[in-house]
Amino acid sequence: MRLQQEKKKEHSLTIVEFCVGAKKGDLHYGINIAKTKEIVQIPQSLSEFPRSHPAIMGVAPVRGTSCLFIDLAKWMGVTTPHTTKGKAIVTTFHNTHCGFCVSSIVRTIKVPWADVKPPDAIMSNQAEGFVTGVLETNNSIISLLDFEGIMANISASTGTPKNSEFIVPRDRSAATLFVIEDSRFTRRQIIDLLSRAGYRVFSVGNGKEALEKLTWVANEAVSKNIDIKRYLNLIITDIELPIISGEELIPKIGKIKALHDIPILIFSSMTNKETTDKWLALGAATVVPKPDTTALIERIDEMVFGAIPPSF
Numbered sequence: 001m002r003l004q005q006e007k008k009k010e011h012s013l014t015i016v017e018f019c020v021g022a023k024k025g026d027l028h029y030g031i032n033i034a035k036t037k038e039i040v041q042i043p044q045s046l047s048e049f050p051r052s053h054p055a056i057m058g059v060a061p062v063r064g065t066s067c068l069f070i071d072l073a074k075w076m077g078v079t080t081p082h083t084t085k086g087k088a089i090v091t092t093f094h095n096t097h098c099g100f101c102v103s104s105i106v107r108t109i110k111v112p113w114a115d116v117k118p119p120d121a122i123m124s125n126q127a128e129g130f131v132t133g134v135l136e137t138n139n140s141i142i143s144l145l146d147f148e149g150i151m152a153n154i155s156a157s158t159g160t161p162k163n164s165e166f167i168v169p170r171d172r173s174a175a176t177l178f179v180i181e182d183s184r185f186t187r188r189q190i191i192d193l194l195s196r197a198g199y200r201v202f203s204v205g206n207g208k209e210a211l212e213k214l215t216w217v218a219n220e221a222v223s224k225n226i227d228i229k230r231y232l233n234l235i236i237t238d239i240e241l242p243i244i245s246g247e248e249l250i251p252k253i254g255k256i257k258a259l260h261d262i263p264i265l266i267f268s269s270m271t272n273k274e275t276t277d278k279w280l281a282l283g284a285a286t287v288v289p290k291p292d293t294t295a296l297i298e299r300i301d302e303m304v305f306g307a308i309p310p311s312f
Helices: 002-010 072-076 147-157 184-197 207-223 246-254 273-282 293-305
Strands: 012-019 028-032 038-041 056-062 065-071 087-093 096-102 104-112 131-136 141-145 176-180 200-204 234-237 264-268 286-289
Touching: 012 087, 012 141, 056 096, 065 072, 072 096, 072 147, 087 104, 087 147, 096 147, 147 184, 176 184, 176 207, 184 200, 184 293, 200 207, 207 246, 234 246, 234 293, 246 264, 246 273, 264 293, 273 286, 286 293
Parallel strands: 028 141, 065 096, 176 200, 176 234, 234 264, 264 286
Antiparallel strands: 012 028, 012 104, 038 087, 056 065, 087 096, 131 141
């Protein structure tokens, strides 16, 4: 029993639950605590940010580091009085420090990944497409927001240069990639990138669906006595996935004998030495930090084609 409990603990996550909007009954949202550096009071004084999106409140130092403060309610189109009495959830994405300003912090809550469900197809505000999972508790329904996607959305609308990938010309049409990504925004970007590079791509948005699809592909290859690489050459997965997390999914894929020769690439914003070592130990072949799409393409090419020279 104790071993089962410890195993279940391994596949749980802790969420910071917060509210956006000052009205009773406003929607509750969440962020993985692993992405949260700290929670601070919204600064009284903020420096203006040039060519900024309307949701950008300004810049202020947090522990000696410049931090960009974003009014999450304004980005969502939620009507709420402008106030500096709220809190800011400080995160770091791709070396950019951001403080997402919210009305209030409700609590931190630890839940099994299995309790995180895929979002409904219809959301009521601008968060549509930027919700990666939904969690129902006794007190509320919590929507997990795609903060990386929100930052990319804000950067795109202000004309901020995004990471510009260089795609080496090469015939990639014979290779098939399987993308597992919970963020619809990010998934569309990855599929567009890989398709432009010439790869064949299919994708899903949660770990359960991924495992079902991969099991079907493996069984199909075995039953027809066809090399699995005629179906699939590489698996690309995020770690934060509804129902079955990436950390739980990778060992499950490893148990499917027909997939032993198919490498797994992790594309995640939570990359550091500790997590990389952990994911490699679980069975991943390599790790690429989000949102470095240039490194992603280069690593995929290395894993699929090895030292084959590009064709110009």
